[in-house]
Amino acid sequence: MAKKELLIIADYSEESLLTLEELCGVCDIRIEVIRDFVSHDIVKPTGNAPEEWMFDVMQLQRLQKALRLQRDFELNLHGAALVLDLLDELEKIRAHITLLEKHYSKSGE
Amino acid sequence: MEYKDYYAVLGVDKKASQDDIKHAYRRLARKYHPDVSKEPNAEEQFKNVQEAYEVLKDSEKRSAYDQLGSNWQAGQEFRPPPGWEGQAFNRGGRAHRGQQRDFSDFFSNIFGGGEGFEGFQQRGSDQHAKILVTLHEAFRGTTKTFQLQVPEVDAAGQVRYALRTIKVTIPPGAMQGQQLRLAQQGNPGMGGGPAGDLYLEIDIQSDPLFSLQGKDIFLTLPVAPWEAALGAEIKVPTLGGPVGLKLTAGSQSGQKLRLKGRGMPGKTAHGDQYAILQIQAPPAHTDEQRQLYEKMAHAMPFNPRKDWPI
Numbered sequence: 230m231a232k233k234e235l236l237i238i239a240d241y242s243e244e245s246l247l248t249l250e251e252l253c254g255v256c257d258i259r260i261e262v263i264r265d266f267v268s269h270d271i272v273k274p275t276g277n278a279p280e281e282w283m284f285d286v287m288q289l290q291r292l293q294k295a296l297r298l299q300r301d302f303e304l305n306l307h308g309a310a311l312v313l314d315l316l317d318e319l320e321k322i323r324a325h326i327t328l329l330e331k332h333y334s335k336s337g338e
Numbered sequence: 339m340e341y342k343d344y345y346a347v348l349g350v351d352k353k354a355s356q357d358d359i360k361h362a363y364r365r366l367a368r369k370y371h372p373d374v375s376k377e378p379n380a381e382e383q384f385k386n387v388q389e390a391y392e393v394l395k396d397s398e399k400r401s402a403y404d405q406l407g408s409n410w411q412a413g414q415e416f417r418p419p420p421g422w423e424g425q426a427f428n429r430g431g432r433a434h435r436g437q438q439r440d441f442s443d444f445f446s447n448i449f450g451g452g453e454g455f456e457g458f459q460q461r462g463s464d465q466h467a468k469i470l471v472t473l474h475e476a477f478r479g480t481t482k483t484f485q486l487q488v489p490e491v492d493a494a495g496q497v498r499y500a501l502r503t504i505k506v507t508i509p510p511g512a513m514q515g516q517q518l519r520l521a522q523q524g525n526p527g528m529g530g531g532p533a534g535d536l537y538l539e540i541d542i543q544s545d546p547l548f549s550l551q552g553k554d555i556f557l558t559l560p561v562a563p564w565e566a567a568l569g570a571e572i573k574v575p576t577l578g579g580p581v582g583l584k585l586t587a588g589s590q591s592g593q594k595l596r597l598k599g600r601g602m603p604g605k606t607a608h609g610d611q612y613a614i615l616q617i618q619a620p621p622a623h624t625d626e627q628r629q630l631y632e633k634m635a636h637a638m639p640f641n642p643r644k645d646w647p648i
Contacts (some may be wrong), residue, residue, distance in 0.1 A: 234503075235500070235502050235503060236502070236503045236504075236505065237502060237503070237504045237520065237523060237536075238505050238506075238507075239504060239505070239506040239507070239518055239538065240506070240507040240518075241506070241507065241508050241509055241512060241516065241518050241540070242507070242509040245517075245518075245519050245521065254532075255535065257461060268583070286517045286518070286519045287517070290517065294373055297371075297373060298371075298373060298538070301367055301371055301388070302367060302368075302371070303364075309442075312374070315374065316374065324551060325551075327549070328551060328556055330548050330555055331549055331556075331558075332549065332557075332558045333592065333614065334614075
């Protein structure tokens with residue numbers, strides 16, 4: 230195995246996008262599984278046809294999360310999608326509460 | 339290596355049925371799964387639960403584990419009985435697709451795994467690191483240099499730890515939780531499998547003054563009652579520097595005033611800043627101050643509780 234570079238230069242403005250094949254490799258799953266996730270709007274690639282699909286890191290992590298939920302809670306696709314949506318909602322609400330507590334309910338100062 | 343009491347981890351009896359074990363696992367998964375749990379150490383806890391379930395749900399592994407005997411205590415120094423290496427398992431959870439497992443030394447010693455062996459390839463696990471930045475750094479953009487300890491496999495196939503320096507450029511307008519993926523810079527693979535990826539996640543520290551919501555910035559704007567009633571020109575801090583804000587006469591607490599385009603920079607559009615009005619009542623300390631309030635009470639027919647039924 231090749232020796233790793235000791236210095237890594239990284240830049241957030243160079244967003245790395247993955248093709249369908251790369252996504253399969255990274256998640257160690259078959260193409261059909263990803264197609265299923267896309268057709269159920271769980272992950273949203275850019276591009277129309279599967280050959281043009283590109284996935285950003287956010288979609289990759291969403292897919293990994295969905296796979297973890299499926300595996301660890303023994304859920305089917307719809308169950309995992311539901312949990313993901315509810316978790317998104319929960320995160321939004323938590324952020325909103327933090328905001329309200331900080332800017333609307335200062336008391337006794 | 340330490341002995342692991344898998345029955346205790348799942349909180350089940352040694353005679354528990356497969357159903358009991360499944361139930362116990364599911365209950366603990368709901369409690370500790372890092373994707374849904376807010377428990378401290380959820381990740382660590384869940385790893386233990388997963389490992390225990392991996393062994394106890396499989397009758398072959400469970401009976402092998404039971405053969406170790408029941409005189410062991412959790413955490414006790416453990417050595418496998420002589421001849422144990424001869425046991426063959428179908429590589430436990432490694433056969434599953436789309437997952438990476440990182441079980442204890444105890445597990446790898448009893449059930450295999452760890453070192454690669456002939457004809458067996460596995461992609462290395464991903465590595466995650468957080469980059470702490472202040473809100474101001476996220477707004478202006480910044481460069482961060484830090485060191486990360488990474489395992490690598492040397493020519494002899496031994497895993498060693500090496501220190502790597504990572505220099506990362508963060509452009510203006512980074513988002514909370516934004517991730518950068520560095521392909522194949524994670525942990526080394528086994529048996530010639532590819533390395534995992536390295537993920538760098540931006541963690542924007544909370545600011546005492548400003549709050550970040552997506553690309554928008556929120557700020558509390560404290561004002562005096564006369565400023566709210568009569569209107570005022572107020573200098574308001576933004577991440578890009580102070581700007582003038584015109585408060586119209588008759589403003590009320592809780593109102594949200596928008597400063598367009600004064601939020602985080604974005605690729606297509608900038609976020610906005612919202613100033614949330616908070617009217618503060620000055621305390622009356624002196625006689626003169628008290629008289630002023632009394633004067634107001636007489637001169638202004640004002641009942642803040644006019645909507646109450648009593």
